[in-house]
Each structure stands twice: as structure tokens, then as C-alpha cells.
Amino acid sequence: MLDATARRLSRLTGWRRLAAAFIFGSVAIFAFAPFYAAPVLWLSFAPLLWVLDGCKTRASTIAAGWAFGFGHFATSYYWLTSAFMVDADAFGVIAWPAIMALSAAVGLFVSIVAIVTQFIPPPTEDDMPDDRVMRRALRVILFAAAWTLVEWLRSWIFTGFPWNPLAAVWSETTTPIGGAMIQVTALIGTYGLSLLTAFAALAPYVLAQPPRFRRAWLTAAAPVVLLAAIGAGGAVRLMSATTAFVPDVKLRLVQANIPQTERARPSLWEGQVKDYLALSTADRTDDITHVIWGEAAVPPITFLNLSERYRQIVAQAAPARGLLITGGDRGVRDESGSAIYNSLYALTPAGDVAAQYDKSHLVPFGEYMPMRWLIPYDKITGGIGDFAAGAGLITLTVPGLPPFTPLICYEAVFSGRVTPDAGERPQWLLNVTNDAWFGMSTGPYQHYGTARLRAVEEGLPLVRTANTGISAVIDGYGRTVAELGLGQRGVLDAPLPVAAARTVFAMGGNALPIILATLAGIYALRSYFRRKRRYSHSGQGSSSYT
16 A cells, blocks of 8 residues: 555656645644644655655755645644734734745745755665665655754744744643653753654655565664654653652742733723732632733733832732732833833832843744835734844842743743853743733644743743643643643642753753754765665666666
């Protein structure tokens, strides 16, 4: 069956080839949150390589890779249309065109992977059986290496948008397999796990086309067995890991579940503040030491930093001997001009600012408009002008809490970039976000799953407060201590886990996974060209190895 399927796909041409690649790219989304059906990757990645087997020109290779990427990212990014619909009169008409344009542009990254993979041509009918298996195995290694390096490239080029790295298919930890699989990120990070996952996802490619024999099955099984061994090692790690908690600290995470369409109406802001205050104080026990609200939970009736009276009102949520930590805009006006920041405040019960952080990695089109000279629209979040970027990640020290690094919204999705480069290392991560922009789509689930990977990579607990969910407390091994689901209204009272031991990844960052991916690609290319030279020198010519 695989033989016939491979032949049929490799013989596709024109629009049929592009349609098939698009479908295979789209299918991959079911491996990610909230579906987590990782085996569907076998129905996505291996068929793409069979399609590439039939591409005889560079243009057809680029087109097939792009079509796969377009399908993959269109289904990955569709939830962004929800943000445009908050102000549908102004932005609704461009919602789908904008997302399709973004997906089409990012799809070009997969074209890079396809072109690199074709450096090792597909096997031919003239090749010896052993050579066919070897050639396919080397193409698998090269594809997986290129995919991993391109994932990393997506994380920083054009400010970066590393959404749905392949490793995220394992980020569901309510089942034992997901929690075990992601433990390896403490060593080789998200991109290292993506590399291993890509190897396993491509395994069926090796089995196609006759003759079938034991070596093909052993070669195909090897990456799957390796991935299973990684999972087994992760399970052992979890069995020996206990979750300790910081003494005398108990958090209350407030999830008011106010739809973004209501959050955008100034006439409702006063009532929303009262709503947050009521949730913060209702049935609150004396052991609650800190209350945490989400990103921009304080509406800009006025800027918190400019109004002592407004701070005192909001700070009523703080426990008597603790703090309120909340997101809210910050306005600055001085001799150099004025600026607005997307900020986080730590407020004492008296309304004093104990600490603050300004978001440093802003969302293009959401928090500022790039290329204003070309695009005749304001940023989709509205407000007065663009946000300004803060100076960078910092470690905050506030009364009653271990030092922590705040991460606002999608700052938590950047592997290796969630702690400061210098200064004191945090003991936990605080991610405040406003996923209300994305409603009940797949976006909040994927955001949550990717943020979970940061906890395991760094060995640091992650506290996540989202205005409409998902809010959670996660320990340094990625295990959920407490969780409040998407679209639920309420509070989450939970202790703060103690940091796990500092991980290898925390010390070296993405250097190790990038080196591994690069070495894998070099190995594949070197092995292919070495075998090609050997056949050429033996006089067997192109009929045996080209």
C-alpha cells in the first residue's frame, strides 16, 4: 500500500501536486493543541517527501514546499482572525486576506526545507536495494535538520513568530506520554525535541517502493524507537522528581472571563474593575499572599503610574500583607516626547508601585504598525498610537516572593529567551496574557502548550494568568499544579512551586539543539556525496548512484 501511495504522489504534477501538498500541510494541525493526535504527522510529513520525489525542477520543489507550508500555517494561524473581528467594522474585511497573506509568506520557509532536502536526490529504480534505503534515510535526516533550523530561524527573523514548533505536539501533560516526552527539552530544548519528532514523523517514507526487506523496517523503526526511549527517560525523570512549594506563599489568579468586545468599550471599564476586585476578595482565606491579574486587566481609565487615586482603587485587591500584580498600560511624557507601554505593576495595599516591567517584545500589527507608509490601517488593538518597547527582560524582586521574570503575552513562546541575559537568575516565570482576543479558538490552547515548554526548558515554575483562560500554575517539570480552563470565570488559589535544578538548556540555550541539527544535516550530505564518489570511482556510474 505504501509503495502504491508513494508512486502515485511522486507522479502528481501541476495543481494536483500543489493541492496534495497543501492538504498534507493542513493535516498536521491535528497533532497540535487542542487535538494532540501526534500520529497524524505520519500522514503529513512522509507524504510531503513522496511529493518532493516527483519534483524534477527547482521551481516545482519550491512550489510544493510552499504549498505544504501555506496549508500548515493557514490552519495554525486561523485563530488570528478572531482579533480582527473584535472591531469588525474597521478590520473584519481584511481578516482572512491578512491571515492568508501571512500564511503564504511564512510558507516560504518550508520551501527552504524542500530545496535543501533535494540536495540529496530521491532514489531511482536503478539503485541497488541497500542504496534506496540509505538514500531515503539520508533524505529524512536532511529534511528533519533543515526543518529544525528553519523553526529556529522563524523565532527571530522579522522580529520572530515561532508559533507551533513541532515539539509542541507533546505539550499536553494531562496524559503521561506528553509529560514524559517534553522532559528532554531540559537538555536539548524545544528545537532539539522538534528534530527528534521530525525524524519519527518521516519514518514511513523509508518503507515505500519495493523491495521490502528487513533493513528498511529497521531503518524506519530507529527514530521511532529513539523517540520512545526519550519518553521512557522522561518518565523516569518524573518519577524521581517531587514538587516542593515556597513556604508562606499562596497565589490567587483571577480570571474574570470578560470578552474582548466588552473590554474594548470604555463605558464598561468601571464595572470591570469592580468585577476584578470582587473576584479578588470573595471568600479569600488569610493564607492568600499575592493576587495576580492578567495582561491589561486594568483598563486605561487613566494610566496607573499617573494616578495615585486610581492605583489606590485597584490596589484594594491586594491582601493586607501582600501585593497585587497586574497588567496595565503605562504612560510617559517628558522632554523627549510621550510613550505608552504595555506594562506589569506590583502594587502594595496602599497603592504604591513596588516594581514594574514594560513589555519588550511587541507584537507587529497588534501593538505597533510596521510599514505605516504602506499599510493604511491602525494597529488592530486600537488605542492611542503604537506601544513603545521596554528595555528588555528583567528579574523583579518584590516583598514576599522569590525573584521572578515577567513575560507579557507571547513573550513566553520564545525558546531560550525568557530570562535576562545578565543579572540575577529568576526562581519562577510569570506569564500574564490576554487571550480574550482569540475567543474559544485553538489559539489559547496552543499559546498555553508552548508556554509550558519554557518551564521544562528552564527548570522554572511558570505561573500563567489569562483574562479568559487558560490560567495555571506549572512546576519546573511541566506538571500542572492547578488550572482554570478556557472560558471559565473564577479564581485559582494555588501555592508557588520551588524551582527545579538548573537545566543544561538553561545554561547553554539553543546552542546545543542548533549544533545537533547542523551536524545531522552535514552528516546526511557528507554521507551522500561520499557514497556518490565511491560509486563514480568504482565505474558503476549514474545507473547505480546519482
